[in-house]
Amino acid sequence: MASLVGSRVERKEDKKFLTGKGRYTADINLANQTYAYFVRSPHARASISKVDVSKASNAPGVVKILTGDDLAEDKIGGLIAGWKIVSQDGTDMKVPAHPPLANNTVNYVGDHVAVVIAETLDQAREAADLVRVDYKVLKAVVKTSDALNSKPIHEGIDKNLCFDWGLGDKSKTDEAFSKAEKIIKIDLVNNRLIPNAMEPRASIGDYNPSSENLTLYTTNQNPHLTRLVLSAFCAIQPEHKFRVVAPDVGGGFGSKIYPYAEDAVIAWTAKKIERPVKWVAERTESFLSDCHGRDHITHAELAVKNDGKIVGLKVETIANLGGYASLFATVTPTYLYGPLVLGLYDIPVAFCNVKAVYTNTTPVDAYRGAGRPEATYMIERLVEKAAKEMGIDRAEFRSKNFISKFPHQQCLVHNIDSGDYSAHLNKALELSDYKNFENRRTESKSKGKLRGIGFSTYLEACGIAPSAVVMSIGAGVGLWESAEIRFNATGNISVFTGTHSHGQGHDTTFAQIVSDKLGVPIENIDLVHGDTDKGPFGMGTYGSRSLAVGGTAITKACDKIIDKGKKVAAHMLEAKPDEIDFKAGEFIVKNSNKKKTIGEIAFACYLPGQYGEIKSPLPEGVEPGLKETAFYDPVNFSFPAGTHICEVEVDQDTGETKVVAYTAVDDFGTVINPMIVEGQVHGGVVQGIGQALYENARYDESGQLITASYMDYTMPRANNLPELRIDYTSTPATSNPLGVKGCGEAGAIAAPPAVMNAVIDAIDIDISMPATSEKVCNALQKNKKNNKEAA
Amino acid sequence: MKSFNFHSIKSVKEAQKLASGKSVYLAGGMTTIPAMKHGLASYSDIIDIKNIKDLSGIKVSSKSIRIGAITKHAEVASSKEVRKSISSLALLADGIGDAQVRNRGTIGGSIANNDPTADYPSACLALNATIHTSNRKIHANKFFKDMFETALKKGELIETVEFQIPTKSSYEKFPSPASLYAMVGVYVAKYKSEVIVAVTGAQSVVYRCKEIENALNSNFSASAIDGVKIKSSGLNSDIHASSDYRAHLIKVLAKKAVTGCK
Amino acid sequence: MQRVSLVINGNKVSREIEDRTLLSSLLRDILSLTGTHVGCDTSQCGACVVLVDGKSVKSCTLFAADIDGSKIITIEGLANNGKLHPIQEALKKHHGLQCGFCTPGMVMSVVDLLKNKKNPSDQEIRDWLKGNICRCTGYQNIVAAVKEAASKM
Incomplete structure (x- = not known):
């Protein structure tokens, strides 16, 4: 089998996309599903004295209307900033509360005020028009250059300053400048961008009152982290009863790394009304509420x-x-x-x-x-x-x-x-x-x-990376990655990764690595990602990390498979494990032609004993099954x-x-x-x-x-x-x-x-x-x- | 989108009978439907005129081209007759929006909608068009009133648009890179008796640029435009372009159009 | 309500629908043909392009009632007995898709282009694809795929 690493292997994922069989969040429809439409702030900054939902609640098809008050009553927590930055003066960064539905104030056009749940999307939208919000419009700070000289938009955050951070040796730098022969100066603006993944964001919440499990389908690059935040900080549902699925995702570019207010609200609402709730952003909503970049x-x-x-x-x-x-x-x-x-x-x-x-x-x-x-x-x-x-x-x-x-x-x-x-x-x-x-x-x-x-x-x-370093400078999580290789008895492989592919072609690249490593044809290797119920906890895809960190975790898991395989092969071939070489899918006793294929070893691991003519006993002390997990933390x-x-x-x-x-x-x-x-x-x-x-x-x-x-x-x-x-x-x-x-x-x-x-x-x-x-x-x-x- | 009653009708009479203050004729819907989706427009009745056979087709005589209101941009763009008689008009149609817009959008729809950044209104002015409606004939000079406003009365339906074939002509557009609509478009048409210069995208409604017309009437050459002063006051200033830039583009595009006239 | 009868991917379909139903909504929400995507609300992105009576159109800007009696081909109906259309093959070969979201509209738009032009130049291809926004590929491999598909048709 020729090596696949380094070759232009056509993508395994392409056929479904080319024939309209991709399955994106908005393509999912569940029985008894309701539809959500968000009431958003039309003002950049305002205080809210009242949200009157009485008229809207009586509109045709309306199932429920929820506001920030309901959220507070249910003690649903706010969204978080995941990395603590310390200012030069030693003080911690200042972060305002960020409730998924506004609590008295709104801070940008598109900020979330209420959610209307109805039997159809048109009904939800029409009822949303009837929600009356009493805004008191406040003076907004809009320009980056104005912020430091303006009155605080968040109470207690002086100069609108989150942090004043420094890196490097200021005095040595000043000294170098004082001696410089030439100083070149520049003033720059890095323009604000809107990521615009072509698939608009979407979320579907589905609560099972019998098992008390909650499932959130969402357009996300990072389903485990989303579950963690929605569990640990928003307190919507405990992690072990919460499944987050990011199916096919139509581009992310960063904008789908983090859980959004809509994810929290849809998950919470689905649990509350015990019916599936579906929300799909209109493009205008994406422009207003997807996080922007640069600036x-x-x-x-x-x-x-x-x-x-x-x-x-x-x-x-x-x-x-x-x-x-x-x-x-x-x-x-x-x-x-x-x-x-x-x-x-x-x-x-x-x-x-x-x-x-x-x-x-x-x-x-x-x-x-x-x-x-x-x-x-x-x-x-x-x-x-x-x-x-x-x-x-x-x-x-x-x-x-x-x-x-x-x-x-x-x-x-x-x-x-x-x-x-x-x-x-x-x-x-x-x-x-x-x-x-x-x-x-x-x-x-x-x-x-x-x-x-x-x-x-x-x-x-x-x-x-590494986790210890990033956590020492404020990261709220470690930045390792997980992988699991599950060899099936019939010789094919499911590879689980904690990274997420939304256009990057992991299904192919990662399979190329596994194919080379284990000597299994690429068509017998399937990558599984994007479902917290399937694979081990992972940190998702961003920062060009997937191959370097996630790919390495897969390699490590493959190594463990080979190690176990050597033990089993040695037993079957009546040799010692250190006498076994593994190459191109075969375990070979050194300097001999005695060998077992990796498929035979997998079979033996799952059927340890005699099966017809095949004898495949496992060595003593070796557990049945062929499945290995690796967590990799880069150096x-x-x-x-x-x-x-x-x-x-x-x-x-x-x-x-x-x-x-x-x-x-x-x-x-x-x-x-x-x-x-x-x-x-x-x-x-x-x-x-x-x-x-x-x-x-x-x-x-x-x-x-x-x-x-x-x-x-x-x-x-x-x-x-x-x-x-x-x-x-x-x-x-x-x-x-x-x-x-x-x-x-x-x-x-x-x-x-x-x-x-x-x-x-x-x-x-x-x-x-x-x-x-x-x-x-x-x-x-x-x-x-x-x-x-x-x- | 607010709900409405959809009517597919087969004759102008039927259309007029259904028309009311809350209805709209649908002739492609390339602007109407997005506006309805955003809640910027709503109607009780949508009267689809696409199946009125009389409103379709292109007829050429020695002096003019008559194009039925529901003729699609793609049809005008690929029409051999139009290409032969007024090639600039076919090129204009070929440059509207994108391929899918050209497959649905119609000349009648574009003109009746009278978007200040649309292309066809400039062709109507520059090519001395007569708008034949269900009730009367309206000269293009009197048709385009203001932004999204035309001389059409309630229920009045455009049937055909008749363009006078010029000696030579050309349309130059500088599209907004976001929307592909005209930031500025300049249509220059030379007739035996006069030169007409129509400008779209620059004001609230398409207009004839008399300053450039005067210059070209005395000397039909790009250099004749050099000396013309285009005032920016009164020109649109928005996110896509300032009035100064539009004033600048009008001259640049007019010169290009004159050079490209055939 | 309107009764709308269409032939979609060769199958006769007849449904009673609300007058305001867009073709994209009929396909996705009523007929579960979710290969046609909706990426914007201003008729710009082209993810929803399908063929109506052989011509590419944006199905999000079209009332289903407006095309009663038409023949429609969506991305699901393009392959013939499991054999991919040349543009589908070429996009795979040239890596002309990444996240796949714009792909169905892109494919249907190209099918229309290749009907109109046998051997389009790079610029003709690029001009035609103005109405299809792709955020992943930078378009280069799509253009390469269109050229290859043209040469194979």
């Missing part, structure tokens, strides 16, 4: 020697958390951001300060990259600017400062195990034909277009890196900017399935191009989201994208036995600065993301005017 304001300074060597970095960031602190909202702009501000450069000292603030906007949480895109955008814009100001070629400036020896302990947090940054830079230079760029620029000019080129050499930290993060080079063309008349060439060379360590990895890079890069050129969540002064539909929020579409050039280099990770590093977020991390550096190179003036046609056009006009004045 930073940053000032950064780079201290450099005249020869281009970086000697220090200072970063000050204000991160907008929105109306409440969502589950991963506090770690995203701190430990996922701060350590990464160094990029892949050897910077001796640095200090990063992050102030996280509350505003009356949709909560902001992890979105593809989570903190790392913001860090990369900052350092890559700054480095590009430095190179330009100092008259050093952008590639040379970067390569001069690259970390070149591994392992490398960075001055902030990370100890980087492996990498070869010149390798991907050089490959990208070649692939993008960098040396002939000026010819292309001239050619574009002859067509009336301005062409620019931009680089981004990035470092990513994936697979957050370190993994560190993908890469070089992305973007070329844009700008229409001088309209300002319309198009990416015309894009090269990505990434080092993801060992690649299990290059086809799937390519797909992850394509998708990530396009989301990054989206952030740079199109996407922007905008609020008006009163806090209304004015980009709350696809009519107003620009999604990248097929017609405005180029063909991407993708290649790899590889330095295997040493922190996991597979040597893998993670690839899911790289594109979204690398692309925004590559695109923006190209735009700025083309138009020769600094603008913020997204580089819309109008913004670019205005910049060009301004340039023209300045040039005229200068002349």
Whole structure:
């Protein structure tokens, strides 16, 4: 059997999706099901004096209407921020209560006020219109930049400040700056994005009054954690009587990691009325209530020697958390951001300060990259600017400062195990034909277009770990992963993982690993995930962790299967376990042709004794069955890196900017399935191009989201994208036995600065993301005017 | 969506009989249905006019093209006759929304709805169209009143739209990248006696840009537009574009349209 | 209420439905053909695209009563006796899908494109797919799949 690791194996999951047989949460319908519709706040900030449901309760088909008062009466707890951040002054972060249905105040447009349950969706919606809420509209804080200077939106949270966090050695950094030969400064805005997984969120609660078990079907990347939060903090149902199922999930990108208010309310309501309750978000609701991403304001300074060597970095960031602190909202702009501000450069000292603030906007949480895109955008814009100001070629400036020896302990947090940054830079230079760029620029000019080129050499930290370390810096959970291999008597395998696949192709990649490891054909291997009743507790999928952490857990479980198999095989073959080799699905006595297949061993484990002609006794002390579980806690993060080079063309008349060439060379360590990895890079890069050129969540002064539909929020579409050039280099990770590093977020991390550096190179003036046609056009006009004045 | 009575009818007479202050004609529904879904519009009766045979089809004479109200955008886009007589009109239809919108949306629906960012109203103005309704003929100049408002009276139904074939013409659109509707669209049509320049997307309703028309009437060339000043006051300013940018685009697109005229 | 009779994936279907029933709702909620997805409420995303009388349309922006008597093909009815349509095969081969949510609409839209154009160029494919939003793939492998499917038809 040829090795599958490293090959372009077609995806096992595709057929169902291609024939309409996927089963997403909204596709599930249960007998006697009711429908939920949420009454949401139309105001960014208001106090509620009364929620009058009397008229609505009498509307046709209404089963129940529940409000924050009912929630409080049932002692249902609030949603939590899962990572405690400590401010520089030693005080804990300040977190407001976040009840799943508002208790007296609402803090963003779309905040949850009441839920209407009815026999049909139309009836629920119509009755929701009849719920009368007495709001007293309060002055909203909307802009990130206003938060610190505004009156608190949450009682007792002065300056709307959740925390004022610092990382690094401030005094040493100041000292380096005082001696610097050159200081490069930059001010940046990282625009707020809306994740927009194509499947809108949905939840179905189903309570069984007989067994007293509650099941929640939900669109989630992380069903075990969702169950934990809803049990331990919301107190809806004890964990052992609570099943959370995340079936096929139509994309997540971070936005479906955490349990939402709707999950809590639907689970609670289903239990309360003892009937299934179904809720499916309309897209408008998704825009308003799915957590948003990014939203930073940053000032950064780079201290450099005249020869281009970086000697220090200072970063000050204000991160907008929105109306409440969502589950991963506090770690995203701190430990996922701060350590990464160094990029892949050897910077001796640095200090990063992050102030996280509350505003009356949709909560902001992890979105593809989570903190790392913001860090990369900052350092890559700054480095590009430095190179330009100092008259050093952008590639040379970067390569001069690259970390070149591994392992490398960075001055902030990370100890980087492996990498070869010149390798991907050089490959990208070649692939993008960098040396002939000026010819292309001239050619574009002859067509009336301005062409620019931009680089981004990035470092990513994936697979957050080890648990002991992350918990010591505030994580509310350990970040290990589980796996279970259940060999069936007939020789096929069910693999259980605590990670969740919602587009990443785990069914295939993980099966490739198991197939190679155990010598079982891939079609006889089935991956099971997304159901807390089936596999062991797992930590879900985010932060490009699934393969590095979850894949390794699977490998470890496979090792245990092989160990047990050796004992059984030795007994059957009348040898000692240490005389048995395992290779390509066969247990072989060393230096002999005596062997048993792994299928025979599995059979023996389940039918220990004589079965017809087959004799398969188990050795003494070996339990029957062939099932092994492994929990894996990594020793370190993994560190993908890469070089992305973007070329844009700008229409001088309209300002319309198009990416015309894009090269990505990434080092993801060992690649299990290059086809799937390519797909992850394509998708990530396009989301990054989206952030740079199109996407922007905008609020008006009163806090209304004015980009709350696809009519107003620009999604990248097929017609405005180029063909991407993708290649790899590889330095295997040493922190996991597979040597893998993670690839899911790289594109979204690398692309925004590559695109923006190209735009700025083309138009020769600094603008913020997204580089819309109008913004670019205005910049060009301004340039023209300045040039005229200068002349 | 609020409930309503759906009527599929076969004749204009039947349609008019059913029409009331709370009814709407459905001719594709590409704007009406989303508006109803969002609760922005509700009706007691929906009168589906798609099965009125007389309202369909494209007829070409030496001077004009008549297009039935329920003719779909895809049909106009692929019509050999339209491509031959007024290619810019076929191209306009080919650029509306996306493929699925073009498979359902109709010319009559688009014009009756009169979205300020729709494409067809600019074609009507620029191509001197006459809107033939169940009751009368209305010249395009008098048809588009204001945002989503037309000269149509209660129950009046568009039957055909008749475009005068110009010597040459061209339509240039700068679509909003989010919605694909026109941020600004400029339709330039040259007739023996005059040049017409219609602009959509820029004001609350489609209009003729007299400043550019004057310039082109004396010198039909892109450079003639250079000297024209387009005031931004009175132009739309919204999330998609400021009035200044729209003013800028009007000139840019008008020049492109003149250059591309055939 | 309206009586609506349709031929869906070759099967005659007749139902009494509310006048306001959208085709997407008839398919998903009444006929349990949940392969057709609903991803937005502004007729933009294209996850709900099906073929009505051979033409691709957005089933979320269409009253079922409006197409009484029509022939409809949904994603469930595209494969012929278990044999996948060339675009289904090509999307698998080229990894033109990830989470699978936009896929049914994407497939049905491409079927219509390939009926109209034998060998579409990259730009023609990309322009046609304007009405189908995919958040996962960046479209590149979808375009590759469409080209391959075109070459095989």
